[in-house]
Amino acid sequence: MLIFTVAEMSTDQQKDERPSANNEAESMTHTGAMALVKKELTDIIKSDPLLCDLPPEITLDEINSQVALEYGQAMVVNVIRADNQVMGVVVTQNATVLDLKHAIKRHFLLHQSRIGGTTVLSWRYIWKRHWLYYDGQRLSENNDKLKEYGIRNKDEVTFVKRLRER
Numbered sequence: 803m804l805i806f807t808v809a810e811m812s813t814d815q816q817k818d819e820r821p822s823a824n825n826e827a828e829s830m831t832h833t834g835a836m837a838l839v840k841k842e843l844t845d846i847i848k849s850d851p852l853l854c855d856l857p858p859e860i861t862l863d864e865i866n867s868q869v870a871l872e873y874g875q876a877m878v879v880n881v882i883r884a885d886n887q888v889m890g891v892v893v894t895q896n897a898t899v900l901d902l903k904h905a906i907k908r909h910f911l912l913h914q915s916r917i918g919g920t921t922v923l924s925w926r927y928i929w930k931r932h933w934l935y936y937d938g939q940r941l942s943e944n945n946d947k948l949k950e951y952g953i954r955n956k957d958e959v960t961f962v963k964r965l966r967e968r
Contacts, residue, residue: 859916863908867892877955879948881906881934884961889913893948900944902959903929935960 830838847853847860852872856864870876871892879902881889891905907925914921934941936951936959953959 857916861912864912870894879905879953880956880958882958882960884963888958895949897948898944899934899941899946899948902934902941902948903944906961931964933962933964935962 844858847856847858853860853865853868856868867876871878874895876892876894877897878890878892881891883889889906889909891902891909893901893905897905903925910923911921913919936953936957939951941951941959
């Protein structure tokens, strides 16, 4: 009988504690909780030696790319635009030309969203009007691996406007 009373008391105490915990959880809005999580993640990323050079509004894809770079599973391909601006694009070691094009698109859209620029582009139009060149070779076949062209880590690929073919 005494054990039953103790169990009964602990159940009553738990019932008294639950509403206060619920009130705290209900008082925090979804927006407030997301802001708190974002702040904590930013603090963790800034204090991590591998991720400290990444921007505060980092995406999961950027974190995965950075970790893959550290483990040697990915490489950086520097894409030089017509205005001599260099974009460091991360792709896997066994990436194809199509993977590089998708990585360029992802990098550019993320950059535009961070600076507040336009993110609506016709990538079909861009790839019809521009080529990627590496060491005098045109990267024309989407299914070819970058290694087949001799592209390695930190190599430079040039983004060139296509000339009209007759």
